[in-house]
Amino acid sequence: MKNHVFRPLFAVIGIVVLVLAARMFYVPKDFGIHERGYMYGWYRKSNEEDWKKIQVKYQGAEYCKDCHDKNYAGIKKSPHQNIQCENCHGPAIEHPSEPPKLTIDRSRQQCLRCHYPLPYPSSGRSKIKGIDPDKHNPDMECSMCHNPHHPNLEGMR
Amino acid sequence: MVHGEIWTVKELFVTPNEYIYWSVQIVMYPFMTGLVAGAFVLSSLYHVFGIKELKDIARFALVFSFALLFVAPMPIMLHLQHPFRGINVMMTSHFTSAIAAFGIVFFTYGAIVASELWFLYRRHFVVKALALQDKQDKTMREWAEYLLYCSLTLGVYDVSEESLHRDEKAIKVLAGIGIPVACFLHGYAGFIFGSVKANALWMTPLMPVIFIMSAIVSGIALCMLTYIVVMEYRKFMLKRARKRWETSLEEVKGAELHVVTMTAKYLVFFLIFAISLELLDLIFRGYTAVKSWDVLRTIIYERDFYDIFIMQYGIGNLIPLILFLTPGLTVRRAVLGVMLVLFGVFMMRWNVVIGGQAFSLTFAGFMHYHLPIIPHDWETFKEGLGGALTIFIMPFVLFYFIAKIFPVFTSKEAQ
């Protein structure tokens, strides 16, 4: 045969066609070029919905207000008013159905996040009052004396 | 432990998510693709430019390039966190990414090498197929061989002078097209690094060119080494079996000095080119001294001084140059030279990949890479010394099997 030279080429083209056919089954139908163009918008569109469906865990202080009104009202009048309940109590998720009880982080480490004094001029940190953890009641939880919902010295236990 | 944590040690100011993510397998990958490209270019030097002294090594280089081709994707498969999704690169290629070129370039290159091999060995397949066809009682193995050779003929049984002449022309065309494709194959690997603007060491337009040049160097060196080893081993084995005088005296010669000398000339040429480009890059960086220069200077001249100047430039480049340029080259000296060259090319990949991750994005911190030597789980094996060695021996293992179908030693059948 005179044109045997092109046999390998036909074999290659055959393989390419097979790959393109396989592609029709393997690649999801909504995979393509979307709003941001080929460079930034080449993806499977339904993935956006996948991310939107993730469960929300932190509900925010307003979620806690209705049941825990006393603590809510108390903390809102104190210097801790801007600290979220969930910062110390963990994410509410679907509390009270799940989880039925939230933990309370009573560790010294929790309070030292802000109240370990760092002498940093030009940072808001230097304006927060702090203690030396090795000298100030080192083997007690802070909340033994200070009520986090009402941390003024008048509220000392 | 997160991925990369076990072999990374951070020093000074490094951001929390920074680890050495691209470890030894990413060093092996450009090393392997470089060998592929280099072996092919060597083979093409005979087929396209007709340099007759390279005829023996040309056939050998082509088959070896084919064996290497199957090995080249292996480091990637070992590196990927989801290796079975690797096919996504072909299915939904995002061509704004250099890595996406992998599918197309590799496939094209594979098609070229496979086609060239077909033309080279077509007559051998036809002869084998016809011989087995006539045989009456075929064993299982012989049936399998018969089917194999029949399919390898692609249905073409014409072995007339005219058809063989056409084969030669086709080989020439393919070898000619193949050279730029082989350059592209490794050039894109260099582009993968050179285009990452976030990495101060990697980003340079010279990267693709440096990679191509050192790839050709490594390919030539590996072919020379394997050629010498294989020819000498053959000579040794034939001498031992004194009774079997099937092969003529000429074919027992072992490694031919004139072949080695000729090939070494090309090796030296490309080696000098590669070194010049790398030194140019270094000089430019020092001269322009942009923001990243402080930390890069610390890496290049202090922390990685040994790896770069002693191992790569010294042992890997300077000593081989001396070995090859001193008059009176012997096969033994050439063996040492090519082994050191291969080591130098490997160190170049190492210094680029690992060196590029030796400093933090903050330019105020460093990361040490500790290659996992003794594996204690799959990850420390595949991304450690075990994985690297496995990849390194694979081409030889595959070559052994492939050479059974595509015999490389000049015999009357394969001519």
Add this chain to the structure above:
Amino acid sequence: MITRRDFLKKTVTIAGVAVPLAAFSIIDPETLFAQVAAEKTKVRWAFLVDTYKCVGCGFCVKACKLENEVPYDANVTRTWVERYVLTKDGKLYADSPKGARDGYSSTKIDLGMGKFQDIKKDNIEKAYFVPKLCNQCENPPCVQVCPVGATYQAPDGVVLVDRSWCIGCGYCIMACPYGVRFFHPVYHTAEKCNFCYHRITKGMKTACVEACPFGARKIGNIKDPNDPVTKIIRTERVGVLKSEFGTKPQAFYIGLDEEVR
């Protein structure tokens, strides 16, 4: 004997049928960059960080980890806070222990490899905290280099990762100039801050914005001129990180010092 013309005709027909015409759209500049399409969207998320207000408490990091299911003890995080201390003798000391997951409760700077450097109060010239997170860049280099289209930019500007498609090559992680990406220790795919996409699309704030007691973090829609974040970005002096890379980051910083990396 087949002529060259016949051969070409046959090959092109076969190949042409196999390749979908839509593939050629990638060479159309408008489709490639789709500036026109992006201009039509009504929402474009932007972030505002006030480094004067940040005290390094780390509540944001803790909240982010729990909200986005990044394993708490893993040494990777979608957002973190860096501490910078500049001394009177002209030296910079900076660290980010566990990404500030546990806040900063020591004056000792973590130098890595078990070493620490205590800095005396009198030696401090200036010191501050810098929260960091994904900038959801307008020209995200991480999206550009993804070989399979697993990471992408949604029409509202947030850069997301498709966990079912990511092959785990790590190219996006290497391409990010800000170091915000990492491999998720469980899913083994690329991971990064996505502005709590599941929250902002429901009208909530991101976990870190909500958790921050000092108002150092804010998120808003830069296309809405009445958004308080937009007003600040437009009228006050703000900076961005590493603008020289041309990524056009959408996280803006008040009080961004020259020493910030």
